[in-house]
Amino acid sequence: MKHGKQYRKSFEKLDISKVYGIQEGVDIAKAMAFAKFDETLDVSVKLNVKKSHSVRETFVLPHRFAVEKRVLVFAKDEKAKEAEEAGASVVGAEDLVEKIKGGWLEFDVCVATPDMMRGVGTLGPILGRRGLMPNPKTRTVTMDIKETVGELKQGRIEFRADKGGVVHLPVGKVSMESSKVRDNIEAFISELSRKRPADVKGNFIKSINLSSTMGPGLKLKNKEEN
Incomplete structure (x- = not known):
């Protein structure tokens, strides 16, 4: 896939060999955002689950960023x-x-x-x-x-694992304070960890990625690997 000039310039700020801590990762993702609108920050988590597993939950993020629902x-x-x-x-x-x-x-x-x-x-x-x-x-x-x-x-939201065992969730806006986005990510990961099926062996969370709407993605540290 061919990317535009702004994307390539943004990508230069990223160390693709690095796995970032949540706070640093949020700061980098915000710095790489280049769109003229307030981009959404999204987390995608790859889980170690079988097709028979159901990973689904609703919860409230610590810091709301979406328009109040009707x-x-x-x-x-x-x-x-x-x-x-x-x-x-x-x-x-x-x-x-x-x-x-x-x-x-x-x-x-x-x-x-x-x-x-x-x-x-x-x-x-x-x-x-x-x-x-x-x-x-x-x-x-x-x-x-x-x-x-x-x-x-x-702002209660729902998350669920797709057929590939990946859970996607918007966790904030580029305009938000980094600490609030970090809090939302940590709350999401914690809530997700609570849904670990009893028969899962090894790490439940395989990888965590963060990206803005238009910007490149980066890897976040997974506490299960520590």
Whole structure:
């Protein structure tokens, strides 16, 4: 793949033979960013997992950097009131199901109480292909509406390993303080380590890479190898 002049100039700042500590790696990745927009910093982690393993979790990064999500909640009565008090952008029941069937999709994430899932399930063809369907595995089908809405507004995110055993996660912006990006990376790695399957032998984390949206990637130190 042929890269442009700015990419090649940026690449000169990188020592490809070096594995960087998190703080230094963040500083280098930020220094290599060259786009005119505020690039996102992404971490990709290669795991030692089998196809039968499921590595998936939701959690809140210490420092939010994305725009606050518009949270929609399917709930009735007291739970609907709880959602409104927690700051949900939209709250409704069957009326909201019909509104979405009519083409309205002005929200970023959906939460539903279990009793609403019969109606919400009919939205599968609409919400499913957009990754918006409430799901117990992502803790978006729940009776704990207050905590869930609060976490989502704070930036709760989901990570999961792809078919190749790699987990990708945005951890900050180039404009953020390096220490905050470092905190986010450390929190992500710690949370990921907790998902280690019991039958994994050897290192669970095989490699960690960091890059900005347009810049070259660099390797970060893996504590499991120390």
